Amino acid sequence: MDSKEKTIELIEQALESVRPYLLADGGxxxxxxxxxxxxxxxxxxGSCQSCPMSAMTFKAGLExxxxxxxxxxxxxxxxNVAALA
Known part of the structure; x- marks a missing residue:
């Protein structure tokens, strides 16, 4: 496994730690x-695309x-969210 693959694996693990909260709200x-x-x-x-709280979720949770x-x-x-890109 090269360095980029390992980094992607770590990113996926970080997303998995936040995913249950997103899924609970339909996102x-x-x-x-x-x-x-x-x-x-x-x-x-899902609902994360249009949620007014998505910017905060993105910064405080995912990022x-x-x-x-x-x-x-x-x-x-x-x-896919213009305000966050």
Missing amino acids: DVKFVELTDEMNVVLELQ ESIRKAVPEVNKVVAS
Whole structure:
């Protein structure tokens, strides 16, 4: 397993730690990619796409969990929510 694969595995684990809270509210998150610049691209799904709290959930939940697991990540962006991208 190379370094990028290991990083992606850590990101997926971080998302799994937050996923139950998203699912409880009818939403979810999908890992899309890890760019060469160490930017993580996520896709918010279900009710998370239109929820007024999605920006806070994204920053305080998803991004924080990913940064704790993988401090070398530069940026975490949502591919499908204009206000977060």
